[in-house]
Amino acid sequence: MFFKIFIFLLFFIQSSYAHELRPAIANLNIYEEDNITNATLSIRLNLEAIIAEVDINHSNTKESKQSDQYESLRNMSAVELLEKFNSKIINLQNKIYLTSTNSNYNLVLLNIDIPEVGNTNVARDTIIDFDIKNIKDEDLKFSWDKNLGSIILRVNSPNNEDLYSKLIETGKKSDWFNPKNKKEVDFFDNIRSYTHLGFKHIIPKGLDHILFVLALFLLTPKIKPLLLQVSIFTLAHTITLFLGVLNLIKIPSIIVEPIIALSICFIAIENLFTENIKKTRPYIIFIFGLLHGLGFAGILNEIGISDGLFISSLISFNVGVELGQISVIFLSYVFIALLFQKRLWYRNKVTRPLSLIIASIGL
Incomplete structure (x- = not known):
């Protein structure tokens, strides 16, 4: 009896499976051009969850009141989802902040890469790229809008050295980091x-x-x-x-x-x-x-x-x-x-x- 019930319930797992709400991942890649320091910011995120305004306090999409809307977005083609994004999310770059004591750096949207529908039992990762020009040799902080959830920031030097890596909790800012020097991590803080x-x-x-x-x-x-x-x-x-x-x-x-x-x-x-x-x-x-x-x-x-x-x-x-x-x-x-x-x-x-x-x- 136990195994009959268990096997019967297995048929429902695939159709009702929820997508875990994971942190977005941001790679800030520093590069030099004509002796000027610039950067590209590449963010991997769940675009459907952002558009549907899934509550970031939930652990997965099934817990949210917006789960039906999320599933509808997840089944959209890349073109349809991009149109939905453009109509609902205005100037995402204005919700992302790279700042120093004296400067607020402007982000220029370069590209939005949305995969096609694929396997809907797996969350679709969209990659959004920004360009940031003329970064000074000064300590910086990174954050983004609290409604977008937590985000993992990785700062990479021109020779691909890991300068800084941190999980930034919802509504928080990163520590100070320098775009040219590796930040030493305190053992006990770590x-x-x-x-x-x-x-x-x-x-x-x-x-x-x-x-x-x-x-x-x-x-x-x-x-x-x-x-x-x-x-x-x-x-x-x-x-x-x-x-x-x-x-x-x-x-x-x-x-x-x-x-x-x-x-x-x-x-x-x-x-x-x-x-x-x-x-x-x-x-x-x-x-x-x-x-x-x-x-x-x-x-x-x-x-x-x-x-x-x-x-x-x-x-x-x-x-x-x-x-x-x-x-x-x-x-x-x-x-x-x-x-x-x-x-x-x-x-x-x-x-x-x-x-x-x-x-x-x-x-």
């Missing part, structure tokens, strides 16, 4: 930054990972079996996080992300049919943990890690992820297990209904 990034990828942005951990918790909130499951999950995703960031394993997100959704459904539906941890469950959790780790690695690969602080950044991110998971378990234990786990009706009125809700959200 640890704090990547720990916060890992934590945030669970709470509040990691709905899929939160649901998976909750599904593990609901089967049995007792400490020993819960720690066993979470430890196996942690070991597995740590392995693929490291291997993925080192580019030793590469699996396209079109494969990884739907299987993560599948993992949530599998564990949650299994909760409906068993009261104890089966012998196969730890192995299943380990396999799904490997896939979740690849999802974490995808985030870090987009942001990039400084070579000099590679290991500390990777460990800090993983610590942040673990702190997020522990927080989910702690809150669940306080507000669910301590109050209800000894009740005779706990399984029928807590485990099963909540597992069913988690499975439906996972779809």
